[in-house]
Amino acid sequence: MPPSADSDVISQLIAAHGQQRGALLPLLHAIQARFTFIPAPAIPEIAAALRLSRAEVEGVISFYADFYREPPPLHRLRICRAESCRACGSEDLWQQASAGHGAQTAIETVYCFGACAASPAIEFDGRLCCRVDAAQLDALLKDAS
Amino acid sequence: MSVRIRISEDSVAIALGADALATALAQAAAQHGESLEIIRVSSRGLYWLEPLIEVDTGQGSFGYGPLAVSDVESLLAAGFLQGAAHPLALGPVESLPFLERQQRLLFARAGKTRPLSLDDYLASGGYAGLKRVLAAGGDAFMAELEASGLRGRGGAAFPAHLKWATVRGAASGERFVVCNADEGDSGAYADRMLMEGDPYALIEGMTIAALCVGARHGYIYVRSEYPQAIAKLQAAIGHARAAAYLGDDVLGSGQAFELEVRQGAGAYICGEESALLESIEGKRGQVRARPPLPASHGLFGRPTLVHNVLSLASIPIIARDGGAAFYHFGRERSRGTLPLTLGGCLQHGGLVETAFGLSLRTLLYDFGAGAKNGEIKAVQVGGPLGAWITASDFDLLIDYEAFAAHGAILGHGSVVAVDASCDMAGMARLAFTFCAAESCGKCTPCRIGSVRGGEIIDRLRDGSAQHDQDVALLLELCDTMRDGSLCALGGMLHYPVRSALTLFPDAFPKWRAK
Ligand SMILES: Cc1cc2nc3c(=O)[nH]c(=O)nc-3n(C[C@H](O)[C@H](O)[C@H](O)COP(=O)(O)O)c2cc1C
């Protein structure tokens, strides 16, 4: 995608989301939804539009785990490692995924999907899976590599 | 006439295969020439039976579950549309002991109504509360709220009417109602179920609150881990606005109320109310020093009523049935019902809403049906900052003061059980790992202490050569964090750590020469 197109899209997103009170998070979500991450050239534009310093915008991006500064890998596997899932084998899933994932898959820790009655829970490319076992995880990892 | 089938569209039911089941069932029925109407409803919260289907038989709603797509043929062959026997038949769902013994107020619609159907909501008593408040006025409702004895369900259990009175009594000018839908406590999912399953209840509750405290604008701050809740709320807000339950002139009252959903961004600390407000303002989610309290200086510096999802969803019930009817449930100073969420190693994981006052033992064994394998070793109530409790204390009653007297917390009502296979030192390590990852960084005891604590536990788990000193150091650190932290993330970390250490000393072995 040529840089100018990016810049146009960012301006459009700023125009669409930048007017509301407390616009920064909704705007960052919208930009990330469009680009899969927050492109560096967006930061000064956001700062100017919202009358913030670049440091403030960077500070917010780095505070929240959801925002990426770089393009993330193609696939994203999020494994809940909170108490309920841990009591039902999430650490084994974590080890299995850490050992067996391809370069195209990012593995992340999450603390709770609100699925604790059906632990262990994972999310693969945005899709929640519950009562996950090793075979199911293996199939997902194979699909992704 | 076609038979009505209900299948949940709750996100966890879908994760367990509810969508695939609905599709397979529709296809198979068509092939067999059976006429059926599948409606997608909220979840009963009987998760160990999900995916669950319910059939309207004329003699009540008959359940079958947990089902896989491969069960569809045998169900049809058995004649399940007439409620026939089948290995996975459950009989009348409302007679299942797990449900029959509950007292569902907030979850009265669970499993019965279509979450986004305003008609279903109205037909099941929805918006009766708002209409009563509009007719009787805010003063009258304030009296009902006080009489209800409602205390905040987000964890701190602060009397709701006192907070409302502060916001209502604030000098003229802009003010806000904010719903804390961050539900960051691991083990908790009642907020999620309510937002996905009964979004109008939350919207109605916020509308009543807004009319009473004089707010024209409200926000629902939902954690990003709950995409279905966000989508449902946004859609429901649209429908409510179109039907004049929201907007410039709520039901012709001349009062305006606009509602907006804000998505969190993966920060547990944004469940703390002042950090949540910072986040809505577009800032890092850092905890504010208090005072001032949000009720006087909240969002954008204005008086703000911040409440948990379940607190706000209780409001339409109190408005419709009266404060006394709500107060009738519960005991002592814990009034109404509390939705408890069972998770971990229990056989029956799911939602239990009953009046305060049942024992932990009843909850774990009569509802939870004990552990899947062996015995329950311990339970953690109240999320990642809750204390571990073992069998000798299972007679503890579900009651804020009873838990506090025991040195535990009820928090948001999550209950996670673990069995013998659970490494309790690992759980204590998790508490520090979690705190270090989620600390907002504002105060030193939490920011540094959580890292140090993790290091000490690592040494202890390996069998520390300086075991006794390390244990003493850990206990001292717990005290420092309890006394010196600005908010409860650092301030309550001692609960899970100290309880794991005292109840399971063998999990932290002394060093032995190899
Ligand atoms: C670290 C921390 C996390 C919290 N997380 C939540 C949460 O996820 N949901 C919630 O409703 N309250 C949470 N609270 C409590 C809120 O600060 C606040 O007390 C609550 O939203 C007030 O609403 P209530 O009166 O209805 O309980 C948290 C508090 C702390 C200190």
Ligand code: SF4
């Ligand atoms: S205790 Fe931790 S999370 Fe709370 S204000 Fe201090 S640093 Fe922030």
